[in-house]
Amino acid sequence: MKIAVCIKRVPDMDVRFKIAPSGLTVDESGLKFDMSDFDGYAVEVAVQITEKLGAGEVTVISLGADNVQETLRKALSIGAHKAVQLKHDAPVSDGYAIATALAAELQGGGYDLVMFGRMAVDTQNRSTGVLTAELLGMPVISAISKLDVENGMVKARRELEGAFELVETSLPAVVTIDEGIARPRYPSLKGIMAAKKKPLEVKPAQLGEQRYVLEKLELPAERAAGRIIGEGKDAVPELVRLLKEEAKVL
């Protein structure tokens, strides 16, 4: 089984962001970076499939500047076999342009299964995986929280709001991974050493035309500081009054 996983390098979200003077990126000083949450789940799922089969190969692909090599090495350290950097130095926000470049790399790669995260936690476009699948002409099941790959069939559970769907297709196929299937393992020392020797190929990204152009980033208005209105059930009447008269939500 040949599997590809597309991973994106994103900043750690547990911080108070500042906007860079350009207004187009966050101020990266002091930020830590890693692969986007759902991409980590996808890498883990891919590695588990090859481990279970005792065969197969996982290729991780990331589009970005040279710093994505660090993210690719991390994926190699937790069990991916090969990595490809699609080099492009400037940030890109148009998911269609990214999908075009990813599809160009995946096309003809002979992959049985191509995996994406459900969403990149920085852009939150939630579309790159499905766009890429369509450009490749491959069937795709998005936002799945369960996956069975057997006898050339893919059976998945797709999460909806307060509901779910059971969905099937046949290989070769594309899936985008939601939470719930697997959490990424931590790299072992052995894994980190092995990752240094695994192949990492660098190619120029064949980006499509960018037609969804970032104009600016802004911090949303801060929430007013909260207030504690009381303790225990004695505070309930005051809460109900505020919900009615002040917040007008009751």
Place this chain on the structure above:
Amino acid sequence: MANIFAFAETRLGELRRAGLEAVTAARRVADQTGGQVHAMLAGGPGIGALAPKLAAHGADVVLVLEGDAYANYNPEVLAATVAARLASGYRAAFFAASAQGHDQVARTAAKCKLPYASDVTEFVFAGDSVTVKHPGYTNKIVQTFVLKAPVAIISLRAGAVLPVENAKAGTVETIAPAIDPATARVKVTSTEAGNRGKLDLGEAPVIIAGGRGLKEAANFALVENLAAAFGNAAVGATRAVTDEGWRPHSDQIGQTGRLVSPDLYVACGISGAIQHLAGMRTSKCIVAINKDKEAPIFKVADYGIVGDVMEVLPALTEAVKAAKAGA
């Protein structure tokens, strides 16, 4: 005048609020640019009966794709059919930024070879250009984009546009699928709605969410009861809770769950971890009930009660019932 397209999402034969939001948004743009609103419905036999609701919200024409093949979501047929429709010339197409919408719109955009503005909270049409806002970085940053495309394909975040009645003719037109459903490679074999008939997280104006402070699955009855007292509420949970299996993953709110922004969010026994806040901090009013007065949730809560959920929730439920009865 170019027309405006809206896709009115349904699930198991029921219209979703997000569907009316898309129609309302399309109406707003059409009133500005002078075109007509064409709203599409797809579903099992009988789905066309929902057409008058779309007309009431501003659809000049309702396009109906009806048949057994669409009783469950049929991603490939819908995408092909909508893409064929858009090729006939529209200025914009609105969809819901829902689980179905995210799947459907990306497929449609790729078939149309058009860029796509996802999960939009605000949009401005001015001449040839469309400017949109879309939250990113776990909703911590507002991103503004310019969409350069002949047809602006937009999915709307729940609540970005509220449904407004504005009755139009709503002439019904039955349409044919652009591809034979028998050729679809991706098959949805069943749709399981645990909360059928109830509001879901994407649409409810009120969300009552429970955390590990509830202690066990059975105590979620307290959360359910409060939701029932409101009558317009859905139940959500933290990852601690979904990890324990007390609630399904689809109830999870946060960075790796659903992103919600209801009018009222009541956090019960929730600490307020940064990954949880990522999913709900844009709620209009936040209430927190937690026994630890230092819990970070109180920093974002408009109103906090320091106390035991086992005691406060039943009291609050009774008080809300009384308030609703008196209203």
